[in-house]
Amino acid sequence: MSAAGPWTATVLTLFPEMFPGSLGHSLAGKALAAERVRIETIQIRDFATDRHASVDDSPFGGGAGLVMRPDVIDSALRSVVMSDRAKRSGVTEGSDRPILYLSPRGTPLTQARVIALAEGPGPILLCGRYEGVDQRVLDAWAMEEVSLGDYVLSGGEPAALVLLDACIRLLPGVMGNEDTTAEESFSHGLLEYPHYTRPADWAGREVPPVLLSGNHAEIARWRQAQAEAITRARRPDLMRAFEARSVPARK
Structure with missing residues:
Protein backbone atom coordinates (compact mmCIF):
# COMPACT_ATOMS: atom_id res chain seq x y z
CA MET A 1 0.00 0.00 0.00
CA ARG A 169 -1.23 -10.99 -7.99
CA LEU A 170 1.93 -8.93 -8.65
CA LEU A 171 1.29 -6.37 -5.94
CA PRO A 172 3.62 -6.46 -2.91
CA GLY A 173 2.48 -8.93 -0.27
CA VAL A 174 -0.26 -10.54 -2.37
CA MET A 175 1.60 -13.69 -3.46
CA GLY A 176 3.44 -14.09 -0.16
CA ASN A 177 6.59 -15.55 -1.75
CA GLU A 178 7.93 -12.85 -4.06
CA ASP A 179 10.11 -15.45 -5.84
CA THR A 180 6.99 -17.20 -7.14
CA THR A 181 6.64 -14.88 -10.13
CA ALA A 182 10.33 -14.85 -11.04
CA GLU A 183 10.23 -17.92 -13.30
CA GLU A 184 6.66 -17.79 -14.61
CA SER A 185 5.76 -17.74 -18.27
CA PHE A 186 6.81 -14.47 -19.97
CA SER A 187 8.95 -13.36 -17.01
CA HIS A 188 12.11 -13.86 -19.12
CA GLY A 189 10.48 -13.87 -22.54
CA LEU A 190 9.80 -17.62 -22.55
CA LEU A 191 6.93 -19.89 -21.63
CA GLU A 192 7.36 -21.71 -18.33
CA TYR A 193 9.02 -25.12 -18.02
CA PRO A 194 6.96 -28.18 -16.82
CA HIS A 195 6.40 -28.82 -13.11
CA TYR A 196 6.26 -32.13 -11.22
CA THR A 197 5.48 -33.19 -7.64
CA ARG A 198 4.75 -36.39 -5.66
CA PRO A 199 4.33 -39.24 -6.39
CA ALA A 200 7.55 -39.67 -8.35
CA ASP A 201 5.94 -42.50 -10.34
CA TRP A 202 2.30 -41.92 -11.24
CA ALA A 203 0.30 -44.19 -13.56
CA GLY A 204 3.52 -45.45 -15.10
CA ARG A 205 4.77 -41.93 -15.76
CA GLU A 206 7.97 -41.01 -13.97
CA VAL A 207 9.36 -37.63 -13.01
CA PRO A 208 12.40 -36.71 -15.18
CA PRO A 209 15.43 -38.11 -13.30
CA VAL A 210 17.30 -34.81 -13.39
CA LEU A 211 14.74 -33.28 -11.04
CA LEU A 212 15.53 -35.96 -8.45
CA SER A 213 19.30 -35.61 -8.80
CA GLY A 214 19.84 -32.74 -6.39
CA ASN A 215 22.21 -31.16 -8.95
CA HIS A 216 20.87 -27.61 -9.07
CA ALA A 217 23.03 -26.55 -12.01
CA GLU A 218 21.77 -29.48 -14.10
CA ILE A 219 18.19 -28.79 -13.04
CA ALA A 220 18.54 -25.15 -14.09
CA ARG A 221 19.91 -26.19 -17.49
CA TRP A 222 17.11 -28.73 -17.96
CA ARG A 223 14.44 -26.17 -17.09
CA GLN A 224 15.93 -23.61 -19.47
CA ALA A 225 16.04 -26.16 -22.29
CA GLN A 226 12.43 -27.19 -21.61
CA ALA A 227 11.27 -23.56 -21.57
CA GLU A 228 12.97 -22.90 -24.88
CA ALA A 229 11.58 -26.08 -26.48
CA ILE A 230 8.01 -25.34 -25.36
CA THR A 231 8.25 -21.73 -26.48
CA ARG A 232 9.69 -22.72 -29.86
CA ALA A 233 6.86 -25.21 -30.43
CA ARG A 234 3.94 -23.15 -29.13
CA ARG A 235 4.96 -19.51 -29.54
CA PRO A 236 7.56 -19.14 -32.28
CA ASP A 237 6.98 -15.38 -32.20
CA LEU A 238 8.18 -15.25 -28.58
CA MET A 239 11.12 -17.52 -29.40
CA ARG A 240 12.26 -15.28 -32.25
CA ALA A 241 12.13 -12.27 -29.94
CA PHE A 242 14.02 -14.15 -27.22
CA GLU A 243 16.73 -15.28 -29.63
CA ALA A 244 17.07 -11.76 -31.03
CA ARG A 245 17.66 -10.40 -27.53
CA SER A 246 20.13 -13.18 -26.75
CA VAL A 247 22.42 -12.48 -29.74
CA PRO A 248 25.48 -10.52 -28.54
CA ALA A 249 25.74 -7.04 -30.01
CA ARG A 250 28.39 -6.79 -32.74
CA LYS A 251 31.23 -4.36 -32.15
Missing part, protein backbone atom coordinates in the same frame (compact mmCIF):
# COMPACT_ATOMS: atom_id res chain seq x y z
CA SER A 2 1.42 3.38 -1.00
CA ALA A 3 1.28 6.59 0.98
CA ALA A 4 -1.55 7.68 -1.30
CA GLY A 5 -3.61 4.61 -0.41
CA PRO A 6 -4.16 1.12 -1.84
CA TRP A 7 -3.74 0.24 -5.49
CA THR A 8 -7.11 1.22 -6.95
CA ALA A 9 -8.87 0.15 -10.13
CA THR A 10 -11.96 2.02 -11.26
CA VAL A 11 -14.23 0.13 -13.67
CA LEU A 12 -16.81 1.94 -15.79
CA THR A 13 -19.48 -0.61 -16.67
CA LEU A 14 -23.17 -1.22 -17.27
CA PHE A 15 -22.92 -4.25 -15.00
CA PRO A 16 -21.18 -3.24 -11.74
CA GLU A 17 -22.62 -6.35 -10.08
CA MET A 18 -20.06 -8.39 -12.04
CA PHE A 19 -17.33 -7.04 -9.74
CA PRO A 20 -15.39 -8.16 -7.83
CA GLY A 21 -16.70 -11.51 -9.11
CA SER A 22 -13.89 -14.04 -9.15
CA LEU A 23 -11.57 -11.41 -7.68
CA GLY A 24 -13.41 -11.77 -4.38
CA HIS A 25 -11.76 -15.15 -3.86
CA SER A 26 -8.30 -16.63 -3.31
CA LEU A 27 -5.31 -14.27 -3.35
CA ALA A 28 -7.15 -11.32 -4.87
CA GLY A 29 -9.98 -11.74 -2.37
CA LYS A 30 -7.52 -11.68 0.52
CA ALA A 31 -5.89 -8.55 -0.90
CA LEU A 32 -9.29 -6.86 -1.14
CA ALA A 33 -10.20 -7.88 2.40
CA ALA A 34 -6.85 -6.58 3.68
CA GLU A 35 -7.42 -3.30 1.78
CA ARG A 36 -4.23 -3.73 -0.21
CA VAL A 37 -6.43 -3.35 -3.27
CA ARG A 38 -9.58 -1.41 -4.02
CA ILE A 39 -11.93 -2.05 -6.94
CA GLU A 40 -14.42 0.76 -7.56
CA THR A 41 -17.27 0.50 -10.05
CA ILE A 42 -19.05 3.31 -11.86
CA GLN A 43 -22.46 2.63 -13.34
CA ILE A 44 -22.32 4.26 -16.78
CA ARG A 45 -26.11 4.46 -16.98
CA ASP A 46 -26.14 6.89 -14.05
CA PHE A 47 -24.77 9.52 -16.44
CA ALA A 48 -27.53 9.23 -19.06
CA THR A 49 -29.58 12.39 -19.45
CA ASP A 50 -32.92 11.24 -20.85
CA ARG A 51 -35.84 9.68 -19.00
CA HIS A 52 -35.06 6.26 -20.46
CA ALA A 53 -31.46 6.37 -19.19
CA SER A 54 -30.21 5.67 -22.72
CA VAL A 55 -26.52 4.90 -23.07
CA ASP A 56 -26.46 3.84 -26.72
CA ASP A 57 -27.86 4.71 -30.13
CA SER A 58 -27.87 3.53 -33.75
CA PRO A 59 -24.58 3.90 -35.64
CA PHE A 60 -24.23 6.66 -38.22
CA GLY A 61 -23.87 5.14 -41.66
CA GLY A 62 -26.12 2.23 -40.79
CA GLY A 63 -25.31 -1.25 -39.67
CA ALA A 64 -26.42 -3.76 -37.09
CA GLY A 65 -26.29 -3.18 -33.36
CA LEU A 66 -25.93 -0.10 -31.18
CA VAL A 67 -23.01 2.12 -30.20
CA MET A 68 -22.37 3.55 -26.74
CA ARG A 69 -22.78 7.32 -26.70
CA PRO A 70 -19.72 9.58 -26.31
CA ASP A 71 -21.46 12.16 -24.12
CA VAL A 72 -22.51 9.57 -21.54
CA ILE A 73 -19.07 7.94 -21.43
CA ASP A 74 -17.42 11.35 -21.19
CA SER A 75 -19.54 12.35 -18.20
CA ALA A 76 -18.75 9.10 -16.43
CA LEU A 77 -15.02 9.55 -17.00
CA ARG A 78 -15.13 13.16 -15.83
CA SER A 79 -16.68 12.03 -12.56
CA VAL A 80 -13.75 9.66 -11.99
CA VAL A 81 -11.14 12.29 -12.83
CA MET A 82 -12.80 14.86 -10.55
CA SER A 83 -12.74 12.29 -7.76
CA ASP A 84 -9.04 11.63 -8.43
CA ARG A 85 -8.30 15.34 -8.26
CA ALA A 86 -10.11 15.63 -4.95
CA LYS A 87 -7.94 12.86 -3.53
CA ARG A 88 -4.76 14.57 -4.73
CA SER A 89 -4.76 17.91 -2.92
CA GLY A 90 -3.64 20.83 -5.04
CA VAL A 91 -3.99 18.97 -8.34
CA THR A 92 -6.34 20.68 -10.76
CA GLU A 93 -5.78 18.79 -14.01
CA GLY A 94 -6.27 15.24 -15.18
CA SER A 95 -5.67 11.95 -13.47
CA ASP A 96 -2.38 10.18 -12.89
CA ARG A 97 -4.00 6.87 -13.77
CA PRO A 98 -4.00 5.28 -17.25
CA ILE A 99 -7.38 4.91 -18.95
CA LEU A 100 -7.84 1.60 -20.76
CA TYR A 101 -10.66 0.49 -23.03
CA LEU A 102 -11.06 -3.29 -23.28
CA SER A 103 -11.50 -3.98 -26.99
CA PRO A 104 -10.83 -6.90 -29.37
CA ARG A 105 -9.09 -4.48 -31.73
CA GLY A 106 -6.72 -3.26 -29.00
CA THR A 107 -3.04 -3.96 -28.51
CA PRO A 108 -2.58 -7.48 -27.06
CA LEU A 109 -2.08 -7.43 -23.31
CA THR A 110 1.41 -8.56 -22.34
CA GLN A 111 3.06 -9.44 -19.06
CA ALA A 112 5.27 -6.37 -19.44
CA ARG A 113 2.19 -4.13 -19.61
CA VAL A 114 0.66 -5.93 -16.63
CA ILE A 115 3.82 -5.32 -14.61
CA ALA A 116 3.78 -1.63 -15.51
CA LEU A 117 0.11 -1.32 -14.49
CA ALA A 118 0.77 -3.13 -11.21
CA GLU A 119 3.62 -0.74 -10.44
CA GLY A 120 1.37 2.29 -10.96
CA PRO A 121 -1.51 3.66 -8.88
CA GLY A 122 -4.11 1.47 -10.66
CA PRO A 123 -6.00 1.87 -13.96
CA ILE A 124 -9.34 3.26 -15.03
CA LEU A 125 -11.04 0.60 -17.15
CA LEU A 126 -13.85 1.21 -19.61
CA CYS A 127 -15.99 -1.83 -20.40
CA GLY A 128 -17.86 -1.55 -23.67
CA ARG A 129 -21.04 -3.35 -24.71
CA TYR A 130 -23.11 -3.68 -27.89
CA GLU A 131 -21.03 -2.77 -30.96
CA GLY A 132 -18.56 -0.75 -28.92
CA VAL A 133 -17.95 2.89 -28.00
CA ASP A 134 -18.14 6.01 -30.17
CA GLN A 135 -14.62 6.63 -31.51
CA ARG A 136 -14.70 10.32 -30.62
CA VAL A 137 -14.64 9.76 -26.87
CA LEU A 138 -11.82 7.24 -27.24
CA ASP A 139 -9.83 9.86 -29.15
CA ALA A 140 -10.75 12.71 -26.80
CA TRP A 141 -9.44 10.82 -23.79
CA ALA A 142 -6.49 9.26 -25.66
CA MET A 143 -7.56 5.88 -24.30
CA GLU A 144 -5.29 2.87 -24.54
CA GLU A 145 -7.16 0.04 -26.24
CA VAL A 146 -6.24 -3.39 -24.87
CA SER A 147 -7.18 -6.86 -26.12
CA LEU A 148 -6.89 -10.25 -24.46
CA GLY A 149 -6.72 -12.08 -27.79
CA ASP A 150 -8.17 -12.62 -31.22
CA TYR A 151 -11.73 -13.32 -30.16
CA VAL A 152 -14.83 -11.33 -29.22
CA LEU A 153 -16.57 -11.26 -25.84
CA SER A 154 -20.07 -10.03 -25.08
CA GLY A 155 -18.58 -7.12 -23.16
CA GLY A 156 -15.44 -5.74 -21.58
CA GLU A 157 -16.19 -6.98 -18.06
CA PRO A 158 -14.66 -10.47 -18.35
CA ALA A 159 -11.56 -8.95 -19.92
CA ALA A 160 -11.35 -6.40 -17.10
CA LEU A 161 -11.50 -9.19 -14.51
CA VAL A 162 -8.64 -11.01 -16.23
CA LEU A 163 -6.51 -7.87 -16.48
CA LEU A 164 -7.11 -7.03 -12.82
CA ASP A 165 -6.30 -10.56 -11.68
CA ALA A 166 -3.00 -10.42 -13.58
CA CYS A 167 -2.12 -7.10 -11.91
CA ILE A 168 -3.28 -7.82 -8.37
Whole structure:
Protein backbone atom coordinates (compact mmCIF):
# COMPACT_ATOMS: atom_id res chain seq x y z
CA MET A 1 0.00 0.00 0.00
CA SER A 2 1.42 3.38 -1.00
CA ALA A 3 1.28 6.59 0.98
CA ALA A 4 -1.55 7.68 -1.30
CA GLY A 5 -3.61 4.61 -0.41
CA PRO A 6 -4.16 1.12 -1.84
CA TRP A 7 -3.74 0.24 -5.49
CA THR A 8 -7.11 1.22 -6.95
CA ALA A 9 -8.87 0.15 -10.13
CA THR A 10 -11.96 2.02 -11.26
CA VAL A 11 -14.23 0.13 -13.67
CA LEU A 12 -16.81 1.94 -15.79
CA THR A 13 -19.48 -0.61 -16.67
CA LEU A 14 -23.17 -1.22 -17.27
CA PHE A 15 -22.92 -4.25 -15.00
CA PRO A 16 -21.18 -3.24 -11.74
CA GLU A 17 -22.62 -6.35 -10.08
CA MET A 18 -20.06 -8.39 -12.04
CA PHE A 19 -17.33 -7.04 -9.74
CA PRO A 20 -15.39 -8.16 -7.83
CA GLY A 21 -16.70 -11.51 -9.11
CA SER A 22 -13.89 -14.04 -9.15
CA LEU A 23 -11.57 -11.41 -7.68
CA GLY A 24 -13.41 -11.77 -4.38
CA HIS A 25 -11.76 -15.15 -3.86
CA SER A 26 -8.30 -16.63 -3.31
CA LEU A 27 -5.31 -14.27 -3.35
CA ALA A 28 -7.15 -11.32 -4.87
CA GLY A 29 -9.98 -11.74 -2.37
CA LYS A 30 -7.52 -11.68 0.52
CA ALA A 31 -5.89 -8.55 -0.90
CA LEU A 32 -9.29 -6.86 -1.14
CA ALA A 33 -10.20 -7.88 2.40
CA ALA A 34 -6.85 -6.58 3.68
CA GLU A 35 -7.42 -3.30 1.78
CA ARG A 36 -4.23 -3.73 -0.21
CA VAL A 37 -6.43 -3.35 -3.27
CA ARG A 38 -9.58 -1.41 -4.02
CA ILE A 39 -11.93 -2.05 -6.94
CA GLU A 40 -14.42 0.76 -7.56
CA THR A 41 -17.27 0.50 -10.05
CA ILE A 42 -19.05 3.31 -11.86
CA GLN A 43 -22.46 2.63 -13.34
CA ILE A 44 -22.32 4.26 -16.78
CA ARG A 45 -26.11 4.46 -16.98
CA ASP A 46 -26.14 6.89 -14.05
CA PHE A 47 -24.77 9.52 -16.44
CA ALA A 48 -27.53 9.23 -19.06
CA THR A 49 -29.58 12.39 -19.45
CA ASP A 50 -32.92 11.24 -20.85
CA ARG A 51 -35.84 9.68 -19.00
CA HIS A 52 -35.06 6.26 -20.46
CA ALA A 53 -31.46 6.37 -19.19
CA SER A 54 -30.21 5.67 -22.72
CA VAL A 55 -26.52 4.90 -23.07
CA ASP A 56 -26.46 3.84 -26.72
CA ASP A 57 -27.86 4.71 -30.13
CA SER A 58 -27.87 3.53 -33.75
CA PRO A 59 -24.58 3.90 -35.64
CA PHE A 60 -24.23 6.66 -38.22
CA GLY A 61 -23.87 5.14 -41.66
CA GLY A 62 -26.12 2.23 -40.79
CA GLY A 63 -25.31 -1.25 -39.67
CA ALA A 64 -26.42 -3.76 -37.09
CA GLY A 65 -26.29 -3.18 -33.36
CA LEU A 66 -25.93 -0.10 -31.18
CA VAL A 67 -23.01 2.12 -30.20
CA MET A 68 -22.37 3.55 -26.74
CA ARG A 69 -22.78 7.32 -26.70
CA PRO A 70 -19.72 9.58 -26.31
CA ASP A 71 -21.46 12.16 -24.12
CA VAL A 72 -22.51 9.57 -21.54
CA ILE A 73 -19.07 7.94 -21.43
CA ASP A 74 -17.42 11.35 -21.19
CA SER A 75 -19.54 12.35 -18.20
CA ALA A 76 -18.75 9.10 -16.43
CA LEU A 77 -15.02 9.55 -17.00
CA ARG A 78 -15.13 13.16 -15.83
CA SER A 79 -16.68 12.03 -12.56
CA VAL A 80 -13.75 9.66 -11.99
CA VAL A 81 -11.14 12.29 -12.83
CA MET A 82 -12.80 14.86 -10.55
CA SER A 83 -12.74 12.29 -7.76
CA ASP A 84 -9.04 11.63 -8.43
CA ARG A 85 -8.30 15.34 -8.26
CA ALA A 86 -10.11 15.63 -4.95
CA LYS A 87 -7.94 12.86 -3.53
CA ARG A 88 -4.76 14.57 -4.73
CA SER A 89 -4.76 17.91 -2.92
CA GLY A 90 -3.64 20.83 -5.04
CA VAL A 91 -3.99 18.97 -8.34
CA THR A 92 -6.34 20.68 -10.76
CA GLU A 93 -5.78 18.79 -14.01
CA GLY A 94 -6.27 15.24 -15.18
CA SER A 95 -5.67 11.95 -13.47
CA ASP A 96 -2.38 10.18 -12.89
CA ARG A 97 -4.00 6.87 -13.77
CA PRO A 98 -4.00 5.28 -17.25
CA ILE A 99 -7.38 4.91 -18.95
CA LEU A 100 -7.84 1.60 -20.76
CA TYR A 101 -10.66 0.49 -23.03
CA LEU A 102 -11.06 -3.29 -23.28
CA SER A 103 -11.50 -3.98 -26.99
CA PRO A 104 -10.83 -6.90 -29.37
CA ARG A 105 -9.09 -4.48 -31.73
CA GLY A 106 -6.72 -3.26 -29.00
CA THR A 107 -3.04 -3.96 -28.51
CA PRO A 108 -2.58 -7.48 -27.06
CA LEU A 109 -2.08 -7.43 -23.31
CA THR A 110 1.41 -8.56 -22.34
CA GLN A 111 3.06 -9.44 -19.06
CA ALA A 112 5.27 -6.37 -19.44
CA ARG A 113 2.19 -4.13 -19.61
CA VAL A 114 0.66 -5.93 -16.63
CA ILE A 115 3.82 -5.32 -14.61
CA ALA A 116 3.78 -1.63 -15.51
CA LEU A 117 0.11 -1.32 -14.49
CA ALA A 118 0.77 -3.13 -11.21
CA GLU A 119 3.62 -0.74 -10.44
CA GLY A 120 1.37 2.29 -10.96
CA PRO A 121 -1.51 3.66 -8.88
CA GLY A 122 -4.11 1.47 -10.66
CA PRO A 123 -6.00 1.87 -13.96
CA ILE A 124 -9.34 3.26 -15.03
CA LEU A 125 -11.04 0.60 -17.15
CA LEU A 126 -13.85 1.21 -19.61
CA CYS A 127 -15.99 -1.83 -20.40
CA GLY A 128 -17.86 -1.55 -23.67
CA ARG A 129 -21.04 -3.35 -24.71
CA TYR A 130 -23.11 -3.68 -27.89
CA GLU A 131 -21.03 -2.77 -30.96
CA GLY A 132 -18.56 -0.75 -28.92
CA VAL A 133 -17.95 2.89 -28.00
CA ASP A 134 -18.14 6.01 -30.17
CA GLN A 135 -14.62 6.63 -31.51
CA ARG A 136 -14.70 10.32 -30.62
CA VAL A 137 -14.64 9.76 -26.87
CA LEU A 138 -11.82 7.24 -27.24
CA ASP A 139 -9.83 9.86 -29.15
CA ALA A 140 -10.75 12.71 -26.80
CA TRP A 141 -9.44 10.82 -23.79
CA ALA A 142 -6.49 9.26 -25.66
CA MET A 143 -7.56 5.88 -24.30
CA GLU A 144 -5.29 2.87 -24.54
CA GLU A 145 -7.16 0.04 -26.24
CA VAL A 146 -6.24 -3.39 -24.87
CA SER A 147 -7.18 -6.86 -26.12
CA LEU A 148 -6.89 -10.25 -24.46
CA GLY A 149 -6.72 -12.08 -27.79
CA ASP A 150 -8.17 -12.62 -31.22
CA TYR A 151 -11.73 -13.32 -30.16
CA VAL A 152 -14.83 -11.33 -29.22
CA LEU A 153 -16.57 -11.26 -25.84
CA SER A 154 -20.07 -10.03 -25.08
CA GLY A 155 -18.58 -7.12 -23.16
CA GLY A 156 -15.44 -5.74 -21.58
CA GLU A 157 -16.19 -6.98 -18.06
CA PRO A 158 -14.66 -10.47 -18.35
CA ALA A 159 -11.56 -8.95 -19.92
CA ALA A 160 -11.35 -6.40 -17.10
CA LEU A 161 -11.50 -9.19 -14.51
CA VAL A 162 -8.64 -11.01 -16.23
CA LEU A 163 -6.51 -7.87 -16.48
CA LEU A 164 -7.11 -7.03 -12.82
CA ASP A 165 -6.30 -10.56 -11.68
CA ALA A 166 -3.00 -10.42 -13.58
CA CYS A 167 -2.12 -7.10 -11.91
CA ILE A 168 -3.28 -7.82 -8.37
CA ARG A 169 -1.23 -10.99 -7.99
CA LEU A 170 1.93 -8.93 -8.65
CA LEU A 171 1.29 -6.37 -5.94
CA PRO A 172 3.62 -6.46 -2.91
CA GLY A 173 2.48 -8.93 -0.27
CA VAL A 174 -0.26 -10.54 -2.37
CA MET A 175 1.60 -13.69 -3.46
CA GLY A 176 3.44 -14.09 -0.16
CA ASN A 177 6.59 -15.55 -1.75
CA GLU A 178 7.93 -12.85 -4.06
CA ASP A 179 10.11 -15.45 -5.84
CA THR A 180 6.99 -17.20 -7.14
CA THR A 181 6.64 -14.88 -10.13
CA ALA A 182 10.33 -14.85 -11.04
CA GLU A 183 10.23 -17.92 -13.30
CA GLU A 184 6.66 -17.79 -14.61
CA SER A 185 5.76 -17.74 -18.27
CA PHE A 186 6.81 -14.47 -19.97
CA SER A 187 8.95 -13.36 -17.01
CA HIS A 188 12.11 -13.86 -19.12
CA GLY A 189 10.48 -13.87 -22.54
CA LEU A 190 9.80 -17.62 -22.55
CA LEU A 191 6.93 -19.89 -21.63
CA GLU A 192 7.36 -21.71 -18.33
CA TYR A 193 9.02 -25.12 -18.02
CA PRO A 194 6.96 -28.18 -16.82
CA HIS A 195 6.40 -28.82 -13.11
CA TYR A 196 6.26 -32.13 -11.22
CA THR A 197 5.48 -33.19 -7.64
CA ARG A 198 4.75 -36.39 -5.66
CA PRO A 199 4.33 -39.24 -6.39
CA ALA A 200 7.55 -39.67 -8.35
CA ASP A 201 5.94 -42.50 -10.34
CA TRP A 202 2.30 -41.92 -11.24
CA ALA A 203 0.30 -44.19 -13.56
CA GLY A 204 3.52 -45.45 -15.10
CA ARG A 205 4.77 -41.93 -15.76
CA GLU A 206 7.97 -41.01 -13.97
CA VAL A 207 9.36 -37.63 -13.01
CA PRO A 208 12.40 -36.71 -15.18
CA PRO A 209 15.43 -38.11 -13.30
CA VAL A 210 17.30 -34.81 -13.39
CA LEU A 211 14.74 -33.28 -11.04
CA LEU A 212 15.53 -35.96 -8.45
CA SER A 213 19.30 -35.61 -8.80
CA GLY A 214 19.84 -32.74 -6.39
CA ASN A 215 22.21 -31.16 -8.95
CA HIS A 216 20.87 -27.61 -9.07
CA ALA A 217 23.03 -26.55 -12.01
CA GLU A 218 21.77 -29.48 -14.10
CA ILE A 219 18.19 -28.79 -13.04
CA ALA A 220 18.54 -25.15 -14.09
CA ARG A 221 19.91 -26.19 -17.49
CA TRP A 222 17.11 -28.73 -17.96
CA ARG A 223 14.44 -26.17 -17.09
CA GLN A 224 15.93 -23.61 -19.47
CA ALA A 225 16.04 -26.16 -22.29
CA GLN A 226 12.43 -27.19 -21.61
CA ALA A 227 11.27 -23.56 -21.57
CA GLU A 228 12.97 -22.90 -24.88
CA ALA A 229 11.58 -26.08 -26.48
CA ILE A 230 8.01 -25.34 -25.36
CA THR A 231 8.25 -21.73 -26.48
CA ARG A 232 9.69 -22.72 -29.86
CA ALA A 233 6.86 -25.21 -30.43
CA ARG A 234 3.94 -23.15 -29.13
CA ARG A 235 4.96 -19.51 -29.54
CA PRO A 236 7.56 -19.14 -32.28
CA ASP A 237 6.98 -15.38 -32.20
CA LEU A 238 8.18 -15.25 -28.58
CA MET A 239 11.12 -17.52 -29.40
CA ARG A 240 12.26 -15.28 -32.25
CA ALA A 241 12.13 -12.27 -29.94
CA PHE A 242 14.02 -14.15 -27.22
CA GLU A 243 16.73 -15.28 -29.63
CA ALA A 244 17.07 -11.76 -31.03
CA ARG A 245 17.66 -10.40 -27.53
CA SER A 246 20.13 -13.18 -26.75
CA VAL A 247 22.42 -12.48 -29.74
CA PRO A 248 25.48 -10.52 -28.54
CA ALA A 249 25.74 -7.04 -30.01
CA ARG A 250 28.39 -6.79 -32.74
CA LYS A 251 31.23 -4.36 -32.15
